[in-house]
Amino acid sequence: MLLIVGVIAFTFSLSAYLTPERAGKILAADLCGQGYAPDYGFTYDLQQSHWTVNWQGYVSENTVTEVDVILDRLNSASIAQTMILIQSEEQVSNRVNCAVHFLRYMQLGLPDGERKDNGFVFLVVVESNRIDVHYGVGLGLPALTASELTSLNRVAEDTYQTTKSLDLALLTLIREFDIVARSNYSPLTSPAPTQEIVNLPTLPSGPLGILSICGLLCIGVFFLLFLMWMLPKLARSGINFNPYGSGSRGSGFPLGGGRSSPQSRGGSGSGRSGRGN
Numbered sequence: 001m002l003l004i005v006g007v008i009a010f011t012f013s014l015s016a017y018l019t020p021e022r023a024g025k026i027l028a029a030d031l032c033g034q035g036y037a038p039d040y041g042f043t044y045d046l047q048q049s050h051w052t053v054n055w056q057g058y059v060s061e062n063t064v065t066e067v068d069v070i071l072d073r074l075n076s077a078s079i080a081q082t083m084i085l086i087q088s089e090e091q092v093s094n095r096v097n098c099a100v101h102f103l104r105y106m107q108l109g110l111p112d113g114e115r116k117d118n119g120f121v122f123l124v125v126v127e128s129n130r131i132d133v134h135y136g137v138g139l140g141l142p143a144l145t146a147s148e149l150t151s152l153n154r155v156a157e158d159t160y161q162t163t164k165s166l167d168l169a170l171l172t173l174i175r176e177f178d179i180v181a182r183s184n185y186s187p188l189t190s191p192a193p194t195q196e197i198v199n200l201p202t203l204p205s206g207p208l209g210i211l212s213i214c215g216l217l218c219i220g221v222f223f224l225l226f227l228m229w230m231l232p233k234l235a236r237s238g239i240n241f242n243p244y245g246s247g248s249r250g251s252g253f254p255l256g257g258g259r260s261s262p263q264s265r266g267g268s269g270s271g272r273s274g275r276g277n
Contacts, residue, residue: 032087033094033101040101047264052084052170053102058126059086063167067174068265074178077187078115080141081108081267082177084122084170089132092125099123099136100276109138109270115188116140117272122173124156124166131160131169139274143184150277152176 035041044053051071052064071082085102092098099121103109108119117140125132133153137144156173160166 031093032085032091033097035101037104040105042102042105044106045266046106047266048083049263049265051082051265052086054086055084058124059167059170063170066171070174070178072265074181075265077189078110078113078118079185079187080118080120080181081110081138082120082122083108083265084124084174086124086126089125089127092123095123095125095132095134096136096276099134100273101136103136103138103273104271107267107269107271109140109267109272111269115185117270117274119267119270119273120144122177124170124173126166131157131166133157133173134277136273136276138270139272140270141185142274144181146275146277148180148184152180153277 030041032041050064051068052059055061055064067084074080074082083102083106085099087098102123103119103121106119106121108121109117117138119138120141121136123134123136125134133156135149135153137149152173155176156169159172160169163169
């Protein structure tokens with residue numbers, strides 16, 4: 001009896017505390033754009049196999065692979081470290097905050113150097129009959145203006161409205177972003193290492209120089225003759241003179257075709273965002 005009374009009292013107190021406004025806030029906290037640092041409600045791995053996150057069921061793997069090629073080049077040139085987050089409209093509350101929070105969570109952008117804080121995020125919200133594109137930009141990319149980036153959003157949205165293909169809309173968005181980013185920032189390359197000039201010893205000229213050259217040639221000929229005399233003896237004794245291994249197929253140094261581990265893509269540890277739209 002006491003247990004039943006306790007349960008009723010707890011339920012009553014909980015219903016009194018959980019007003020509709022508070023319940024709405026708790027529910028909204030699970031939506032993108034309503035979370036708080038440090039994780040902002042995200043649970044994604046900080047290192048991804050593609051620059052596009054949550055793409056399954058929305059675009060093909062061929063598309064995200066083609067996007068990777070473009071964004072890999074932008075990243076290796078230290079222009080922008082860019083990720084794309086695809087979400088359904090039911091998963092997002094504040095769309096601008098969602099893009100900025102994802103940039104911070106994934107720690108996008110270089111942590112130091114001339115291109116510090118060069119992180120960037122595109123958020124693609126998928127609705128029933130359209131897409132809504134937003135962005136979050138790092139503090140280190142001030143040359144990317146709001147008018148340029150908003151125009152990119154509209155181009156992607158219009159492409160989807162015309163074709164109803166999210167694959168084509170995503171490719172159009174990233175190709176146009178590549179053009180805009182490179183028009184504002186040139187690739188940051190390391191200076192080529194200077195080659196050390198080695199001064200080779202010069203042979204004396206005249207008769208003495210000719211004798212020196214002849215002597216070197218004679219030594220080389222004697223060495224080749226000695227090698228030709230030794231190889232058959234080594235072969236008969238069972239020693240295989242092969243500098244690359246035992247000679248069996250698949251042994252020694254690999255000649256290519258080995259499986260390499262998949263590339264990881266993610267932030268370099270910055271995550272400092274400046275603005276979104």
